[in-house]
Amino acid sequence: MKISIASGKGGTGKTTVTASLATVWDKPLLAVDLDVEEPNLHLFLHPELSADTEKAWMEVPVLDAEKCTLCGDCVEMCQFKAISLMISTLTLYPDMCHGCGGCMAICNEGALGKGQRELGTIYKGRVGGTRFLSATLRIGEAMSPPLMEAVKKKMEDIISREGRDAVIDAPPGVSCPALCAVMESDVIVLVADATPFGLHDFKLAWESFSPLDKPMGVVINRAGMGTREIYTFCRENAIPILAEIPFDRKIAEAYSQGRIIAEVSTELGTIFSSLQKNIRALAAGDEEEVGHA
C-alpha cells in the first residue's frame, strides 16, 4: 500500500505527520520524501544515509550541425519551444526540454543525438527497519516531476522486491509536483489546519485530488485553534477525519528540535497509532471502521 501525505499549502505539519506515521507503522515500511525542491523528512527521521547516492538524468537532444539541413521539422515538433531556428542557425535550449524524444524521432537526417541533463541527486538510507528515499533537485533545474519520477521508479523497485508499504511526503500545494506525487497512491491523507487560510487551501487540495477517485481523508492539525468550519465542510462532503492533533506547545517545541511528535507523549503516540488503523480501514473501503473524530 502507498500512502501520500499531502496538503493544500506549506506549513500544515505534513512532514511531521509523515515522520510520526513512519514510526508507528505496523508493517515493513519505506519512507519517501518526494518534496524534491525542499526535502526535510530527513530532519525528523534522521536516517543513516548509504554511500551509494545517485545522479538522476533526463535524455535531451544534442545537435550534430554538420548533418542538419535546417528543415525546421524539429522546431515544429517541439511543443515546449526548446528548439529555435533563426535565419541559418538551429539552437537547442536543453533546460526547456521535457525529454519527450519527439525531435530525435522526427529528424530524418539523424542530426539530433542523445545527450543528458542532470536533474538532481537521489539518496537512500535506513531508520531502524524502515527504508528511506529522498532527492534534491539540481540548483537551476526548473522541473521537479522528472526527478520525482526517477525516485518513484526506485520506490516501486523496493516495494516489489521487499513487499513494503510506502508512506510518501508529497510537495505542498496542488500544482504538477503535488499531483505527480499522489498519482499512484492507494490512499491520500490531507493535512490541514482549522484556520480560514487552512480551510481555503484544504478545499483546493480536496477539489484537485478528488478527480483521481482515490480514498482520501484528513488529519486536522493544531485542532482547537481557528474555527469549526473545516469540520462542517468535512461533514457536508463526507470526508473522513482520520485524526486530530491538538494545538499544544509541547508539539511546537518538539518540531523546533527536529523530534518525532508521536514520541512526545503517550497521548500523541495513541493518536498516530489510531491514524494508522484509520488509514488501513480507509484503504480497505471500511469507512464505517474509520474512527471519526
Ligand code: SF4
Ligand atoms: S529536424 Fe533535423 S535536419 Fe531538420 S532542422 Fe531539426 S535537426 Fe536539422
Ligand code: SF4
Ligand atoms: S525532446 Fe521533446 S521537449 Fe525536448 S527538445 Fe525534443 S521535442 Fe522538445
